[in-house]
Amino acid sequence: MKAEPAPALLIRNATLKLEGNPILHDFNWRVEQGERWFILGPNGAGKTTLVKMILGMAWPLYGAEVSVLGNRYGACDISEVRRKVAWASPFLSSWTAETNTRWTTLDVALSGLDSTVGFYRKATKAEVELAYRALERIGAKQLADRYFDRLSSGEQIKALIARALIGHPALVILDETCVYLDLCSREALLGAIDDLANGPDSPTMIFITQRIEEITASFTKGLILGEGRIQSMGSRAEVLTADNLSRTFGIRIRLHKRPDGRFWPVPE
Amino acid sequence: MKAEPAPALLIRNATLKLEGNPILHDFNWRVEQGERWFILGPNGAGKTTLVKMILGMAWPLYGAEVSVLGNRYGACDISEVRRKVAWASPFLSSWTAETNTRWTTLDVALSGLDSTVGFYRKATKAEVELAYRALERIGAKQLADRYFDRLSSGEQIKALIARALIGHPALVILDETCVYLDLCSREALLGAIDDLANGPDSPTMIFITQRIEEITASFTKGLILGEGRIQSMGSRAEVLTADNLSRTFGIRIRLHKRPDGRFWPVPE
Known part of the structure; x- marks a missing residue:
C-alpha cells in the first residue's frame, strides 16, 4: 500500500491575533501538491498574515494545525521547511536598496540560496549554474550581469522570483508581484509566471493579489479572503463570480470576460 | 487693460539628465490655472522626474524655462513657490513610519503646514481648524483622532491628500495615489478626488497614474509620457484612444468604456 502524498499545505482551525485583534478567524485550507491557487482579498483582509503563518513567522492560537509539505509546525524544524518554501514579493526590492552595495541580478538570484538579501560570499560554479537556470525559468537570463538597482520594476520582480526559485522550492508564494x-510589464511577467506554472517540475504555487485581472487561467483554484475569513473557496469558475466579488469589495462589479479566461472588474 | 493670469505651469525646452542619461527630452507643457490634467505613462517614462522638476528638486539643462504659478525658476524664491504647490504620494506613508512616533490623522494633516513629515510643535486653534477643513474636503474628517499607522492604505492616502490641501495650494499633484x-478603497478615493475637483475653489490639479481606469472624467486634459517624451497631449478624448495606449504600452489594447467616461484597458 502506497502512502498518500502529504498535502502542500494543511491549515486547520487557525485563529490568529495581533495585539489582541483577530486577523484570521477559524481558517481551514488544504492545498494538494502541484496545485496552483490564487488568493484574492481587499486591503486588510489578512493576506500578509496568512503568508507569515505559512512561513512560520506568525502563530495561530492553541488548537490550530499548520502543516507545510507534511511538516507540522510545532513538531518540526521550521528552518528546514522554509528552505522548501519560497516567497517573492516586490517589497524585497527596497531591502536590497538598503544594503548600499550594488548587486547584480545574478547576485540577487544567488542570495536565495542563503535566504539573505544580497549575496555575501563567493558562489561555486555549480551555484552560478543554478542561478542561471532559475533566471532562465522566469525568462530573465539576459539580465544576469546588470545591476539590480538599474532594472525596471518588472525586471526586478523577475529577479526576485528567480531568487525564490533557485533552491527548487516545493511551494512558491507570489505575493502581489504585479503591484x-x-x-506591458505586467503582461510580460504574467506570461513568464504562466510558463513556469505550465512547464516541467512546476512547484505548488500560490498567487496573492488584490487585482482580479491578474489571475490567469493557470490558477485553477482559489479563495477570497475578507476580514480574516474565507468568503469563497473552490474552482476558479466557482470563486470568480460577479456576486462573490461584489460582496467581497462592497461595491457592485460587472465582469468583463476575455476569451482566455481572465476577467476585468468594472464597478457599476 | 487687464493682464492675463499666469499659467499654473509653463515648461519650455526642458531636457533633463540624471547621471548623464536623458530622462526628459525637450519637454514643452502649458497648464492654465484651474485645469485638471492627467499624466499617464509606463514605468520609467519620466513621471517622477517631471514632478521633481515642478517642485524644483531636479533641474533641466541650460536654456529651458520652468515657471510655476508665474514664478520662473532661477529668478524666484523656490521655497515660496513650493508653499503653493502640494504633492501627495503614498510613498509618504512609509516616511511617517520611520519617525517612531504615533501620529494621529490630524497630526499628519497639520504637518503639511510646516512641510514636515510628522508634526513637531503645538498647533494653534486656527491651524487645527484648517486641518479639520482639509480633512473634510477629502471626506476624511471622521479619521482625525485615529492613529495614522492604524489606518487602511485608502484612509492613509486621504490623510496625505488632506496634508497636501491644508495650505490651500494653488497646484495639487496627486502622484499614484491609488497604487x-x-x-473598493480606490473607488471611494476617486469619488473624493472628484468631489474636490468639482467643488468650490478647486485648485489646479495634476493626476499621475499608470492605470488608465483611474482617470475619471474630472481630468479633462492629459498627456502620455513615454521614454521622457510627450507621446500624446490634448483633451481627454484625444489622448485616451486605443491606438495611443497600444503604442505607449507596446501591446495591443482594447478599451472597455463605461458610460461615465472611464475606460478599462484589456490587452488583446
Whole structure:
C-alpha cells in the first residue's frame, strides 16, 4: 500500500491575533501538491498574515494545525521547511536598496540560496549554474550581469522570483508581484509566471493579489479572503463570480470576460 | 487693460539628465490655472522626474524655462513657490513610519503646514481648524483622532491628500495615489478626488497614474509620457484612444468604456 502524498499545505482551525485583534478567524485550507491557487482579498483582509503563518513567522492560537509539505509546525524544524518554501514579493526590492552595495541580478538570484538579501560570499560554479537556470525559468537570463538597482520594476520582480526559485522550492508564494508594474510589464511577467506554472517540475504555487485581472487561467483554484475569513473557496469558475466579488469589495462589479479566461472588474 | 493670469505651469525646452542619461527630452507643457490634467505613462517614462522638476528638486539643462504659478525658476524664491504647490504620494506613508512616533490623522494633516513629515510643535486653534477643513474636503474628517499607522492604505492616502490641501495650494499633484488600494478603497478615493475637483475653489490639479481606469472624467486634459517624451497631449478624448495606449504600452489594447467616461484597458 502506497502512502498518500502529504498535502502542500494543511491549515486547520487557525485563529490568529495581533495585539489582541483577530486577523484570521477559524481558517481551514488544504492545498494538494502541484496545485496552483490564487488568493484574492481587499486591503486588510489578512493576506500578509496568512503568508507569515505559512512561513512560520506568525502563530495561530492553541488548537490550530499548520502543516507545510507534511511538516507540522510545532513538531518540526521550521528552518528546514522554509528552505522548501519560497516567497517573492516586490517589497524585497527596497531591502536590497538598503544594503548600499550594488548587486547584480545574478547576485540577487544567488542570495536565495542563503535566504539573505544580497549575496555575501563567493558562489561555486555549480551555484552560478543554478542561478542561471532559475533566471532562465522566469525568462530573465539576459539580465544576469546588470545591476539590480538599474532594472525596471518588472525586471526586478523577475529577479526576485528567480531568487525564490533557485533552491527548487516545493511551494512558491507570489505575493502581489504585479503591484508596481505598468500594463506591458505586467503582461510580460504574467506570461513568464504562466510558463513556469505550465512547464516541467512546476512547484505548488500560490498567487496573492488584490487585482482580479491578474489571475490567469493557470490558477485553477482559489479563495477570497475578507476580514480574516474565507468568503469563497473552490474552482476558479466557482470563486470568480460577479456576486462573490461584489460582496467581497462592497461595491457592485460587472465582469468583463476575455476569451482566455481572465476577467476585468468594472464597478457599476 | 487687464493682464492675463499666469499659467499654473509653463515648461519650455526642458531636457533633463540624471547621471548623464536623458530622462526628459525637450519637454514643452502649458497648464492654465484651474485645469485638471492627467499624466499617464509606463514605468520609467519620466513621471517622477517631471514632478521633481515642478517642485524644483531636479533641474533641466541650460536654456529651458520652468515657471510655476508665474514664478520662473532661477529668478524666484523656490521655497515660496513650493508653499503653493502640494504633492501627495503614498510613498509618504512609509516616511511617517520611520519617525517612531504615533501620529494621529490630524497630526499628519497639520504637518503639511510646516512641510514636515510628522508634526513637531503645538498647533494653534486656527491651524487645527484648517486641518479639520482639509480633512473634510477629502471626506476624511471622521479619521482625525485615529492613529495614522492604524489606518487602511485608502484612509492613509486621504490623510496625505488632506496634508497636501491644508495650505490651500494653488497646484495639487496627486502622484499614484491609488497604487496600494483595493477596488473598493480606490473607488471611494476617486469619488473624493472628484468631489474636490468639482467643488468650490478647486485648485489646479495634476493626476499621475499608470492605470488608465483611474482617470475619471474630472481630468479633462492629459498627456502620455513615454521614454521622457510627450507621446500624446490634448483633451481627454484625444489622448485616451486605443491606438495611443497600444503604442505607449507596446501591446495591443482594447478599451472597455463605461458610460461615465472611464475606460478599462484589456490587452488583446
